[in-house]
Amino acid sequence: AQKVTQAQTEISVVEKEDVTLDCVYETRDTTYYLFWYKQPPSGELVFLIRRNSFDEQNEISGRYSWNFQKSTSSFNFTITASQVVDSAVYFCALSSGGGADGLTFGKGTHLIIQP
Amino acid sequence: DAGVIQSPRHEVTEMGQEVTLRCKPISGHNSLFWYRQTMMRGLELLIYFNNNVPIDDSGMPEDRFSAKMPNASFSTLKIQPSEPRDSAVYFCASSLAELYNEQFFGPGTRLTVL
Numbered sequence: 771a772q773k774v775t776q777a778q779t780e781i782s783v784v785e786k787e788d789v790t791l792d793c794v795y796e797t798r799d800t801t802y803y804l805f806w807y808k809q810p811p812s813g814e815l816v817f818l819i820r821r822n823s824f825d826e827q828n829e830i831s832g833r834y835s836w837n838f839q840k841s842t843s844s845f846n847f848t849i850t851a852s853q854v855v856d857s858a859v860y861f862c863a864l865s866s867g868g869g870a871d872g873l874t875f876g877k878g879t880h881l882i883i884q885p
Numbered sequence: 886d887a888g889v890i891q892s893p894r895h896e897v898t899e900m901g902q903e904v905t906l907r908c909k910p911i912s913g914h915n916s917l918f919w920y921r922q923t924m925m926r927g928l929e930l931l932i933y934f935n936n937n938v939p940i941d942d943s944g945m946p947e948d949r950f951s952a953k954m955p956n957a958s959f960s961t962l963k964i965q966p967s968e969p970r971d972s973a974v975y976f977c978a979s980s981l982a983e984l985y986n987e988q989f990f991g992p993g994t995r996l997t998v999l
Contacts, residue, residue: 805987815976815990861928872918872930872941873988 772797774864776876783852784884791847791879793862799823804838804845805863805873815861821845849881857883887911889991891977897997903965906994909958910979918978918988919952919962928976934960935982967998 773796783789795804806818819829821838829836833850849856859880863873890909898904910917918933932942934954942952949968954960964971974995978988 813974814992817987817989820987872933874930875928877927
């Protein structure tokens, strides 16, 4: 069975601080896909990134970066110079078939950026 | 382009009533997913379809829940009879299976069963 653990239930930082959201996953599959989604207070789920198990390169997109380490089964998400608009619940998710398979979500991390 | 469309956005009903949630996936997508979000259980997959065929319904909580996808552009999730513990936000998502890409989520239906 697949499992995603986001141990940080809530994180509160002051604007402009860097913050890292942790994600640890469990799967027996050799091929799998990892995702991060953002859920702002309005409630929709916004896709941020997809990673497959063969690609361990770190990725940077503006103030966002992701660190994928198969050795520790982790896929952590860092926001640099956080802004109030980053306040949201962030979900890490796992699937065997990318978009063709159901996602197993973590419980989410509620990120609060204080001005 | 229109995203995933769900209706209604909000539904308030009384225990015992039948509830039908509707979803229109993104045009051209061939995989459709129903998820439920609650405080207690988080986001959980209920059922998904590929090319209109149900592939995995192991997440459907009880026989009171049923889902159909009569064609590529429409799906329903029905709860009959509804119970207060069914209160949740129900999300529909779609994707193009062959690209192994992300799932695009609809805005969700907030269901309250009194």
